[in-house]
Amino acid sequence: MKHILKIFTLSALTLSAVLAKDVIITIPTPPAVPKVTTEIPKVVTVQGNQTSSDYKTNEEILKEFTAEKVVHFSNHVAPVTTEKKDDPNKIALVGDVKNGMVPAYLHAPLMAPSDIKQTLEKAGFTILASYKIDRKGIAHSIVFTNDELIKAASKKGRGFAAVLHVTIDKKHKLVSITNPLYVLAAFMQKEYDEKLAKKTLVTLRENFTDLKNSPEKLKFRVLDHYQFMQGMPKYSDMQVISKAATAELLKRAHKSKKVLFEQKLLNGSTLLGVKLSKRTSKFIKKTGYQNAGLLPYPVLIEDGQAKILDPKYYIAIMYPMLKMSQFMTIATVPGAIGKDVDRVFR
Secondary structure, eight states: OHHHHHHHHHHHHHHHHHHTSOOOOOOOOOOOOOOOOOOOOOOOOOOTTOOGGGOOOHHHHHHHHHSOOOOOOOOOOOOOOSOOOOOTTSOOOTTOOBTTEEESEEEEEOOOHHHHHHHHHHTTOEEEEEEESSTTOSEEEEEEEOHHHHHHHOSTTOGGGGOEEEEEETTTTEEEEEOHHHHHHHHHGGGOOHHHHHHHHHHHHHHSSSOEEOSOEEEGGGGGGOOSSTTSOOTTOOEEEEESOHHHHHHHHHHTTOEEEEEEOTTSOEEEEEOOOHHHHTTHHHHOGGGGGGOSEEEEEETTEEEEOOHHHHHHHHSTTOOHHHHHHTTTHHHHHHHHHHHHTO
16 A cells, blocks of 8 residues: 555656646658759651751740631531432432322323223233222222232232222323332332332333322331321221131122122232222212222231221322311211121121
């Protein structure tokens, strides 16, 4: 216990002694940083056999760099994102695609039905049907085909592309021929045969004189997915009218006496052209006689089904300039067409 008191007493005395005096702390001075001196080397340009006297000094280079310069802009422009334009050196003939647009029909001066049939047969086509659409004969329809069209259309769901139409429109005194480029692109879809379409078009141009493009046109690129407007049917939205064996469906159709032509395809399918009732056929007065060749109405018998292109699609594609206000005036016609075709297979 005495030892502890001694240590405590000595510690207290030592602390008192330290506190009684100033505490001096000496901080060492850091060494000076050595001064670095640099010299910017001269920039020289060497060309050929230059000597040192030809070298440019920094001041000369700086003076040239800061002097007023003439700015030259590149002629490069951003790529055009609109539709590809035609080759300016290419001459577009009647029926050709021009600036992305394709005419739906080829127009010719008025001809007699007999002269048209003779011209088509001379060109190598086969006449399937020829009939008056209306009672007065203002509109007359001629349906024709050839072996190449039949072969191309002999694929599932493509049978509607097997035929082309000619309309004789006495009201407007013209002949209207469906453009192969237009029809085959619309009905062959992704299986469109451009070579065949152009070949068929050339044949028509070589055999019919004074042909002109119809005012009805569409963008060629929309034909394989065309619809009149959002919510309206497309090509693939076909209506199945009746189901039975092919032989039975053909028997019913012929029994109705409404079949105007029958064209067998290489894949076993059959394309029919059926006559609509007089009442239903009157819609062409409102939509226009010039495109009345969409009749007789095509029916494809395939895989035990009799099916048609939805009338809302078929009328719209064959009347590409049809306005909504005009479509509304024939609002009951699509349903009437379905009923007319249904009666053919009863």
